[in-house]
Amino acid sequence: MADMKARIPLDLFEVPTDLDAFAQAKRIVEAMLFQAAEPLDDARLASKIPEGVDVIDVLEQLIHEYAARGVQLRRIAGRWTFRTADDLAPLLRDETLERKKLSRAQLETLSIIAYHQPVTRAEIEEIRGVATARGTLDVLLETGWVRPRGRRRTPGRPVTYGTTPDFLIHFGLDRVADLPGLDELKGAGLFDGRLPPGVAIPMPSDDPTLGPDEDPLEPEDLLGPLLQAEDEVPPEAGTGETKA
Amino acid sequence: MADMKARIPLDLFEVPTDLDAFAQAKRIVEAMLFQAAEPLDDARLASKIPEGVDVIDVLEQLIHEYAARGVQLRRIAGRWTFRTADDLAPLLRDETLERKKLSRAQLETLSIIAYHQPVTRAEIEEIRGVATARGTLDVLLETGWVRPRGRRRTPGRPVTYGTTPDFLIHFGLDRVADLPGLDELKGAGLFDGRLPPGVAIPMPSDDPTLGPDEDPLEPEDLLGPLLQAEDEVPPEAGTGETKA
């Protein structure tokens, strides 16, 4: 591996200076599509490329350049995205079971959602005393253990989060009310004696019925990229909205 | 847009049949790196390509093919990944994303950890000439760029800190020896060995193997609230968490 370095000229990645507008447009479209979390439409791509270059020409050229590669430029539902070549799917597929553990921040956030649900992001942050990293909630939503359940009737109408039936299944709980209380946690040695008085642990409830201070989620909430949770929202949550 | 379809031959995405092993290996590596959520190492890539093809040759070829594109193949933290070209940053930057700045104290502490690792809190304080506020290290640990890595074999057995692979990934570095400005620090005498008396550290090292003057962290270290860093501890050390 060490000799690898020697074989790659250092200036390889320097900014090319002699690019014409079309070549630069190709680079920009490539990078935009690569970076995007979802397919992009013509207008979005066209907005960033040099004036006078037709974005369709650029896309067409790129389609040809990538056609024989392991990654291809495709149009899906009228928008553009890179996808790995279909014929490679069998090779790539057997990645299968990935053994994962939540990070500490994720675990803490999950535990707060479990105990304090329904709870907003701001409330989680207040309990943890630190800002929640953008990805933390996303990962929890991805596990399928956490779902957005409504919106709190306070300024800003923040989304409230709660746990899902999958959460109960994974952790072998019958209901969230079975989560141990303060005394049991102490008994299990998870709190040591130094806990100041006045620390209370709420009695958690994941009742899918919205609370008096909660509004249902709007249909847009379930599609919005912020939540990224369409897949994970269990059926009950869906019915929650219909009550309105 | 409708005529777009007509302009692209329908058989464009058919599986190429006449590819030699090397060309197919290139496609596979491209696809694997493209779909991976994080950088992949040589061994992982090599496991999927046709036998008899050297994965380093493939990577080298791909580096050159992508060098002038909007997406480039880079080696970061000793692994391989595609990422967008540096010069496109102004176009791709998400202005809505809050660019959280480290405070001066945090940045200095991070630099000292990066350039002088493994390093103890006392050594950081000696270089900065000031006590480290409690939150400074916490914030750095929270970024995931810094981790406690062991304990120095000196009185008090202070914790030693180092950087994580995430640090290298974030700053696009292959290894800590590639840190910018190392020569100047060497010239200024950062590595003259005066700091930990009798221990000369010629270069920063994030080698997870502990140095001769380091002891491993104990399981309690990883659970203690003071360190707040289980997330960042790599698997080898992380097994401590499963003790409970």
Next chain:
Amino acid sequence: MVVRRTPQGRPDDFFDERSESDPVLVVDVDGYEGPLDVLLVLARQQKVDLNKISILALAVQYLAFVEEARKIRLELAADYLLMAAWLAYLKSRLLLPEPTSDEEPSGVELAEALTARLQVLDAVRRAGQLLMARPRTGLDVFHRGNPEGIAATSTPVWLDTLNDVLAAYASQRQRHALARVTLAKRQVWSLADARAALQRLTGLAVDWTRLDSYLMTYAVPEDMRTSVMASSFASSLELAREGVMELRQDGAFQPIWVRARQAPADGGGNG
């Protein structure tokens, strides 16, 4: 996170990362990051290469700075005052004829050691800037934005157990509950304070440094002198016992000298 600007805060983003749980750590004086930071700023005002700065001029300027700061605000962090004490000592060494004793380093050597420290800090800062100027992943350069697109074949198997969740909950509740405890301001120098300060000072002192009189004059409000003297002395004994520091006193009621322990040599410290 509380964003608190010091009154004459530096223009660069300087949000205070200290949590309310930090007892009395007064790290910044009008936005400075400790005494070395002040010295670097003063050194830059000399507008010469760091190699060529006049340490004597620097010492004078720093002592003036501390005097000024103390007029405005009594509560200077101990670090600033220790540095003042040390610089006052250094100043006298630079001004007076060199002593004949080989035991003590010359003023010039001490000045060089300080210059070297300033250079390291300066280089560390520049390195930090270089680091931050790099294209940063997720901000300037980007990895695949949608890696799952087709790779949904990998099914995550979550290994987390209920106990992990409970432990995380308990630990963070406890941490936060404890973090809420507010401590009253200390009226004494604790042994830990004294110890840390002495260690930082001996980092500066390559060789015998006289502590007591300068420390008392510069570092300490009058009502704390007894406490500081006692704590410093106790801590220095402790550090000497651990082999970190050496002490010397030439006779009863003579000044006490300290230095970082040298590489193992015969004889050891004559404490």
